[in-house]
Structures are given as structure tokens and as C-alpha cells.
Amino acid sequence: MARIKRGRKIKHTKRLYRKKNSVFKKIISVILVLIIAAAGIFIGKSAAPPIIKFFENLNNPSADESSEVWQPPVDSSETDSSSQEESEPDGIIEPVAIYYVLPAEALVSEQALNDAIIAAKTKGITSVVVDLKIQGGELNFNTQNTVAVAANAVKGTLTTADIARIINANGVLPVAQMSVLYDNLAPRANYLIGYKFETAETMWLDNNPTLGGKPWISPFSDQAKDYLKQLTDEITSAGFSKIIASDLIFPSFRDSDLNYIGTIVKDTNRHTALTATLNMIKTQAESKNSQTMLKVLATDVITGNSEVFVPSELAGIDFVVEIDITQLAANLTLKDGTVLETQSLGVSDKIKTVLAEVKKLSPDNSIIPLINATSLSEQDYNEVIKMFSDSGYKDYIIK
Numbered sequence: 001m002a003r004i005k006r007g008r009k010i011k012h013t014k015r016l017y018r019k020k021n022s023v024f025k026k027i028i029s030v031i032l033v034l035i036i037a038a039a040g041i042f043i044g045k046s047a048a049p050p051i052i053k054f055f056e057n058l059n060n061p062s063a064d065e066s067s068e069v070w071q072p073p074v075d076s077s078e079t080d081s082s083s084q085e086e087s088e089p090d091g092i093i094e095p096v097a098i099y100y101v102l103p104a105e106a107l108v109s110e111q112a113l114n115d116a117i118i119a120a121k122t123k124g125i126t127s128v129v130v131d132l133k134i135q136g137g138e139l140n141f142n143t144q145n146t147v148a149v150a151a152n153a154v155k156g157t158l159t160t161a162d163i164a165r166i167i168n169a170n171g172v173l174p175v176a177q178m179s180v181l182y183d184n185l186a187p188r189a190n191y192l193i194g195y196k197f198e199t200a201e202t203m204w205l206d207n208n209p210t211l212g213g214k215p216w217i218s219p220f221s222d223q224a225k226d227y228l229k230q231l232t233d234e235i236t237s238a239g240f241s242k243i244i245a246s247d248l249i250f251p252s253f254r255d256s257d258l259n260y261i262g263t264i265v266k267d268t269n270r271h272t273a274l275t276a277t278l279n280m281i282k283t284q285a286e287s288k289n290s291q292t293m294l295k296v297l298a299t300d301v302i303t304g305n306s307e308v309f310v311p312s313e314l315a316g317i318d319f320v321v322e323i324d325i326t327q328l329a330a331n332l333t334l335k336d337g338t339v340l341e342t343q344s345l346g347v348s349d350k351i352k353t354v355l356a357e358v359k360k361l362s363p364d365n366s367i368i369p370l371i372n373a374t375s376l377s378e379q380d381y382n383e384v385i386k387m388f389s390d391s392g393y394k395d396y397i398i399k
Helices: 014-059 076-087 110-121 146-150 160-169 222-237 255-261 271-286 298-302 347-361 378-390
Strands: 097-101 127-133 173-179 242-246 291-297 318-323 331-333 339-341 367-371 395-398
Touching: 097 173, 110 127, 110 160, 127 160, 146 222, 160 173, 160 222, 173 222, 222 242, 222 271, 242 271, 271 291, 291 298, 298 318, 298 347, 318 347, 339 347, 347 367, 347 378
Parallel strands: 097 127, 097 395, 127 173, 173 242, 242 291, 291 318, 318 367, 367 395
Antiparallel strands: 331 339
């Protein structure tokens, strides 16, 4: 039987098929590589800053990350107020002015004044207050004012110009304080400056002369107004940026005194003599670019015992409100008859509460708190100062 010849068996391998597609695949691969490389560059550029910042923050954990934290959307009705809060956060209101009342001994010489100011500057003050006319009528500055000289009221050796120059040279603002009507000396130089009997040219005294009776400056007197205007002019002309007027008060008249002096002090509107005197000082001070402030006791204001405190008649005048924590009663009967209880409150809350009551009575006038630091512990003092800032009091006075 003859052998059947078979054809040669050809084996096809995968390599053959790869050869057929190799050129096409190479082209596709190059294109893919280019696309991947381009995407990598784009992603790298976008991701690099956050990644870099992440590693930087690992080395600097105190770095501010608030900008990277998602915040909920802001209600459109609160947009304006929220932007204001960002620029001035609650509780970080820096005071515009911190006033410090210098002791009377600071005015005895240039050296004493310099030393007192330097010591005060360590407290971070921006202005110093000097008592130029004190209760009783003495003047803590040298002047040639004829009434003051005749009344033997001049006790200082430095002039107002000297005092203002030294204060300014130390980089702080000079502020003068003047006791306006509590003056028992000026009427002795000219009895028409004080109160007199209604039916006689006799000077009124607050007690029998043998018991130490004294005259007082009268706000009804034209001669008194001239004297006060002269002193105001001398003080403000020297360069004092502000003048604090205190003791715009009447003496403690007895019924017999009211009868002796007569109608002017028995008038139910006699307070207008006080506000008119203060406005006269304000006008004179403004002519020399100086601002006038009225100093009052907080307790007198909120209990209705301050006759000069009539905000509607004192436009443009700031109120320096003194709070003596040692004299603050546990319960105060307010002007409207309600009782304010402070006994259970801490020192800072007591002062805050009293100031709030003052503000209710004078919404249009600026309030400048005045506290006696020596009557407070260090902790209470720090809490009170913080409360001033938190409550929006940008100015305050320390003595």
C-alpha cells in the first residue's frame, strides 16, 4: 500500500501576529504616554501647593489653618454685620485713650512732673490729667489772675504753659481738671463772685463764721462767670486738649439759707444756672480747640441727685462718670423709683451695671468711666479693664 504524502505542517505562533500589529500599537502607546504625562503635570501643579503647605504645617503646627477650613454659607441678611465682626472681633476693642490722674505732688516742680509722667507711662496711658483748680479754690499753677492773687489762691510754681509743655514733651496728651463752683477763696477777693443775701449786700456763708463758715462761687454771678472764663482761657490757651469740669453743684443749703439768698436758689429750674455755666466753659474752651467734659458721680446720676446732669441741655459734652466702689450701696433707689441691687454682684459686674443705668439716662452723650485703682485688687482691676473693652468703652480714666 502506497504511503500518502502529507503536506508540511506549518505552526503559527503569537509572535507572528504581534509583528503584524507592532507598528500600530507603538503609535498608540506613544500617544497614551504623552496624554498621561500631560495629565500628571497638570495634577502636579494643582496639588503641589496644598501638599507643600501640609508638610510645612507638620513642621510649623502653629500656622494658621483657618483659611483651609470649610465655613458654612453666610446668610445674606447678615453679610454686613459679619464683615464688621471680622474687622473688629468681639472683646478686642482697643481703648482710644487711657487717662491717668497725676497726684497733686506732681505739680510742685518740673522734675516731679517729669518723674510722675514717666511712672504713669509704664501703665500704658495716653493722657495725663492734672488738677489745676481743686476743691476749695486753690490753683495748682502759677498765674497773675487778679482775682486769684487777691484771694491768695495761687499755690503752684509752674505756669499752665510749663505744665502742658512738659506733658507734651513726654509724648502724652495734657488734660486739665477744674473744680468749678466748690471755691471758698475767690468770693473773699470779691464778694459779688459768691452768694449774697437777697435783701442786703452781705456775703452768704455756709455756716456761722465762728464755726468755719465759708463762701461759695455762685453760678448766678456775672463776676463769677468772668473769673471762670478767664481761668478756662488761660488753661486752654496753654495747650490742654481737654478740660474736665467738676463740682458744678450747689452747697447743701438749709431752709434758712434758701430764705436768706432768695428766689434764685428756690426756683425749681435753678439747675439751668449750672448747665449755663458749663456751656459757657465749653464755648470758651472750643475757641482754643479744647474739648469740655463734665465729671459727675455715678450714684448721684442714677439716683437723680445730680442737678447739673441734664443731657438735653449739654449737647456735645462728654460725661466722666466716677464710680467709687467703696461707697457703692448694696441697694440703690433709682431716679424712677426702682431699686437696683448690687450686693450679689462682683466688682466688675457692679461697675458695669451702674454704667448701664447711666447710659440709659444719656444715650446721646459719650460716657467715660473713672475708677480709683487703689481701691481695687489686682484681679478686680484687670477684670474691670477687660469689661470696659468688652462693653465698648474706648476711653477710661484711672486715679
